[in-house]
Amino acid sequence: MRRRLVLATDLDGTLAHGSEEARREVVATVRAVPDARLIYVTGRTPGSACQLLEATALPEPDILIADVGTSVLHGAGPERVTEIEAALDAVWPGGDAVRDRLSSFAMLTQQEVDSPRRVAYWIEPVRARRGAGAPAGADPFAARMPGDVSLDERSHAIALGVARAAAEAVEDLGVDVLVSANVFLDVLPRGVDKGSTLRRVLQWIGVAESDCVVAGDSLNDLALFETGLRGIVVGNCEPALLQRVADMERVYQARGIGAAGLLEGLRHYGHVAD
Secondary structure (H helix, E strand, C coil): CCCCCEEEECHHHHHCCCCHHHHHHHHHHHHCCCCCEEEEECCCCHHHHHHHHHHHCCCCCCEEEEHHHCEEEECCCCCECHHHHHHHHCCCCCHHHHHHHHCCCCCEEECCCCCCCCEEEEEHHHHHHHHHCCCCCCCCCCCCCCCCHHHCHHHHHHHHHHHHHHHHHCHHHCEEEEEECCCEEEEEECCCCHHHHHHHHHHHHCCCHHHEEEEECCHHHHHHHHCCCEEEECCCCCHHHHHHHCCCCCEEECCCCCHHHHHHHHHHCCCCCC
């Protein structure tokens, strides 16, 4: 008999990445488990996440955790999980204070996203390097493969320097600064991230953390793995993430790309029959 399953997975670079066949098999695996739950945990806004679900023919989740853990919705929305979001509101100092502190940072450009409890930026020097190799019309939020120039050592050094300076500028505001893929910089309520919000959601829906498997590919997914829940890092993950999870015993490092890696991890944990 298969054990219970709550799959909490990132979208870009993970479930929404790779082959359509692998995505279908992951979804079928979840649906085959009685009372299974599917949770999407993404850095995208709810609206952008819904566009991605449509483009990749993914089903609506039971819960959508969006905006890097600062928004929580029933299904794919628009109804909010107000019980959880109220707690997040209580620790958010407001975007105006953050924007004021970082307004003079020439290397940062605010993203045109409407997020109630975060402020999102592009790290411009890395964005320029990333755009130089991207095809026309490419989704700017889509994950890149590890060999992409935006993920090399030079881009990583740029991102680290910008993140340190930004963190110093907002240190007294009660916020955290999070960088992922060397190009995204998010300012979030202190202590709020994908992992902490997922744990709130698991408690709210009344399921055991031992039933949950998390999956991701980028540095903003690190918080999912730091929860100590069973984890899957897909084969195309950001090099910086792979370094951070290398010694985590409960994180499976898959070889497969995107959804194929996720499926490989579910097999490792006994949720897919050999």
